[in-house]
Amino acid sequence: xxxxxxxxxxxxxxxxxxxxxxxxxxxxxxxxxxxxxxxxxxxxxxxxxxxxxxxxxxxxxxxxxxxxxxxxxxxxxxxxxxxxxxxxxxxxxxxxxxxxxxxxxxxxxxx
Amino acid sequence: xxxxxxxxxxxxxxxxxxxxxxxxxxxxxxxxxxxxxxxxxxxxxxxxxxxxxxxxxxxxxxxxxxxxxxxxxxxxxxxxxxxxxxxxxxxxxxxxxxxxxxxxxxxxxxxxxxxxxxxxxxxxxxxxxxxxxxxxxxx
Numbered sequence: 690x691x692x693x694x695x696x697x698x699x700x701x702x703x704x705x706x707x708x709x710x711x712x713x714x715x716x717x718x719x720x721x722x723x724x725x726x727x728x729x730x731x732x733x734x735x736x737x738x739x740x741x742x743x744x745x746x747x748x749x750x751x752x753x754x755x756x757x758x759x760x761x762x763x764x765x766x767x768x769x770x771x772x773x774x775x776x777x778x779x780x781x782x783x784x785x786x787x788x789x790x791x792x793x794x795x796x797x798x799x800x
Numbered sequence: 801x802x803x804x805x806x807x808x809x810x811x812x813x814x815x816x817x818x819x820x821x822x823x824x825x826x827x828x829x830x831x832x833x834x835x836x837x838x839x840x841x842x843x844x845x846x847x848x849x850x851x852x853x854x855x856x857x858x859x860x861x862x863x864x865x866x867x868x869x870x871x872x873x874x875x876x877x878x879x880x881x882x883x884x885x886x887x888x889x890x891x892x893x894x895x896x897x898x899x900x901x902x903x904x905x906x907x908x909x910x911x912x913x914x915x916x917x918x919x920x921x922x923x924x925x926x927x928x929x930x931x932x933x934x935x936x937x938x939x
Contacts, residue, residue, distance in 0.1 A: 708814065710810070710813045710814070710817075710842055710846070711810040711813060711842075711846040711849070711850075712810035712811050712813055712814075741817075741838075741839075743813075743839060743842045743843060743846065743906075744843060744846075744905040744906050744909060745846065747905060748902050748905075751897075751900060751902060754897060755897060755898070758897060773832070773835045777839065777909065780909070780912055781891070781893060781905050781908065781909065782892075782893030782894050782900075785894070786897055786900065
């Protein structure tokens with residue numbers, strides 16, 4: 690699993706490639722932490738190349754969202770969520786916790 | 801019937817998913833049902849590694865797949881601590897961000913994605929979790 694960060698003036702674009710499960714989820718945690726430790730709290734998560742995510746990944750997103758949304762200073766938004774992951778997010782009630790955009794351009798433009 | 805034994809470690813989850821995913825395909829299931837099987841087994845094995853073995857080294861998970869026509873039964877046998885998944889609190893699916901509890905999502909997903917789930921603690925012999933998926937349509 691690989692995560693790259695493209696930094697914009699107003700937000701960070703984290704692109705996740707591959708699979709997020711209990712083994713790789715700590716890397717997702719670390720990637721989000723690396724951004725927030727710099728005092729940046731607006732994150733677009735590009736999921737277009739995400740092949741798989743289990744609840745370990747959902748947990749990482751939840752922890753990150755709590756940090757970002759504190760004091761209304763920012764948020765994590767999801768972009769280009771694959772269908773099967775969207776279904777699991779929906780099932781577990783996660784779609785109410787994140788703004789979801791159809792593509793990265795929309796997400797970066799609206800965060 | 802096919803069986804494989806995997807070390808109980810998170811880095812084995814990919815191999816475990818491939819093993820059960822192939823079984824689902826061979827049972828004639830479509831991609832949606834195969835995805836459901838892979839996720840449910842991943843969640844179950846993650847729980848086994850985290851709770852039954854509690855990060856002990858050297859344990860393993862014996863995975864048995866019983867294939868039928870568009871039906872698949874998977875049994876996961878561990879030799880870890882007796883673990884009662886019903887002791888986990890029910891998942892929180894609707895409270896707001898500040899109050900949302902993290903726990904129980906794995907068990908919830910297993911029960912939602914699979915058609916039958918049966919857990920049996922075996923005392924000194926560990927635990928067996930059995931789950932069955934009936935495919936929605938035959939290939």
